[in-house]
Amino acid sequence: xxxxxxxxxxxxxxxxxxxxxxxxxxxxxxxxxxxxxxxxxxxxxxxxxxxxxxxxxxxxxxxxxxxxxxxxxxxxxxxxxxxxxxxxxxxxxxxxxxxxxxxxxxxxxxxxxxxxxxxxxxxxxxxxxxxxxxxxxxxxxxxxxxxxxxxxxxxxxxxxxxxxxxxxxxxxxxxxxxxxxxxxxxxxxxxxxxxxxxxxxxxxxxxxxxxxxxxxxxxxxxxxxxxxxxxxxxxxxxxxxxxxxxxxxxxxxxxxxxxxxxxxxxxxxxxxxxxxxxxxxxxxxxxxxxxxxxxxxxxxxxxxxxxxxxxxxxxxxxxxxxxxxxxxxxxxxxxxxxxxxxxxxxxxxxxxxxxxxxxxxxx
Ligand code: MRU
Numbered sequence: 552x553x554x555x556x557x558x559x560x561x562x563x564x565x566x567x568x569x570x571x572x573x574x575x576x577x578x579x580x581x582x583x584x585x586x587x588x589x590x591x592x593x594x595x596x597x598x599x600x601x602x603x604x605x606x607x608x609x610x611x612x613x614x615x616x617x618x619x620x621x622x623x624x625x626x627x628x629x630x631x632x633x634x635x636x637x638x639x640x641x642x643x644x645x646x647x648x649x650x651x652x653x654x655x656x657x658x659x660x661x662x663x664x665x666x667x668x669x670x671x672x673x674x675x676x677x678x679x680x681x682x683x684x685x686x687x688x689x690x691x692x693x694x695x696x697x698x699x700x701x702x703x704x705x706x707x708x709x710x711x712x713x714x715x716x717x718x719x720x721x722x723x724x725x726x727x728x729x730x731x732x733x734x735x736x737x738x739x740x741x742x743x744x745x746x747x748x749x750x751x752x753x754x755x756x757x758x759x760x761x762x763x764x765x766x767x768x769x770x771x772x773x774x775x776x777x778x779x780x781x782x783x784x785x786x787x788x789x790x791x792x793x794x795x796x797x798x799x800x801x802x803x804x805x806x807x808x809x810x811x812x813x814x815x816x817x818x819x820x821x822x823x824x825x826x827x828x829x830x831x832x833x834x835x836x837x838x839x840x841x842x843x844x845x846x847x848x849x850x851x852x853x854x855x856x857x858x859x860x861x862x863x864x865x866x867x868x869x870x871x872x873x874x875x876x877x878x879x880x881x882x883x884x885x886x887x888x889x890x891x892x893x894x895x896x897x898x899x900x901x902x903x904x905x906x907x908x909x910x911x912x913x914x
Pocket of ligand 1: 604606607715718719723725790802803
């Protein structure tokens with residue numbers, strides 16, 4: 552996707568072909584800065600501090616983190632230690648575990664001398680595959696937007712958090728159908744949930760949509776139910792950090808409330824994700840680990856002051872405790888359909904297995 556007209560992915564190799572560069576998402580939308588990752592430990596910090604975030608991009612960064620680890624120590628023990636360190640950085644997005652295991656699966660059978668080159672090749676392959684998956688999600692999801700178009704007024708799509716190209720290597724998951732629909736010249740408008748406490752919607756989704764000239768409006772998280780009741784939302788599309796084998800969808804905190812409101816108002820509620828987000832080892836969403844982040848993310852907000860500086864201010868009284876569960880799980884019964892790179896399926900075990908028959912009996 553493009554920033555000020557220049558095409559970017561969210562992660563790429565530096566000119567030396569060894570170090571890794573990413574966009575610092577903690578500074579958006581106010582500053583566009585690129586960070587360089589030179590060690591596996593730096594890749595781990597980039598994930599845990601959310602310089603990079605979003606399930607597919609977390610996986611891609613972990614894959615390049617393994618390549619950086621191979622440069623430092625390509626022994627079995629060195630690679631396994633780095634993999635464990637990376638996997639501990641964020642608990643909910645299963646793409647992280649998937650990517651580390653994918654790279655380890657390629658490297659461990661190889662002689663040590665071949666491992667560094669193979670690690671970089673595998674990380675690049677994972678990134679290219681993510682781009683292709685997200686582009687396919689866009690094509691399948693755009694058909695759902697097309698079906699919702701009545702031929703006159705723009706289709707109103709509500710999305711939560713940032714599941715756009717910033718959350719993947721390119722295109723996005725929930726936003727990929729929106730970008731594809733725009734390319735099809737379907738008129739649409741996006742309601743962007745601000746997504747407290749870290750405001751990925753207000754900061755990142757709004758920035759992306761602005762860059763691409765997609766009509767949108769940022770709303771307080773609590774506005775979605777009212778907009779659905781008053782007929783102002785035609786469909787919802789969200790991403791996911793982990794989907795259980797029964798079709799339960801774990802995503803950014805607040806997604807469940809939007810699914811409840813959509814269900815009550817007969818608004819279709821879609822979840823979009825690549826295959827790497829499906830956890831075939833977990834039977835039900837209740838078993839998905841939910842990340843608890845720092846309470847300070849609730850107690851403080853950061854924004855730009857009139858003189859252009861970033862400032863962080865407290866919004867809760869001193870002494871009031873806060874809590875910060877970062878994800879919730881939407882039961883499959885509230886999800887109208889799941890969109891993956893292979894197509895659209897019911898949110899159920901059988902629905903998923905219909906798209907991925909090779910997983911039947913595998914878990
Ligand atoms: O905490 P974050 O910003 O990493 O959470 C991101 C989300 O919840 C996204 O919706 C999800 O990762 C899907 S990304 C394509």
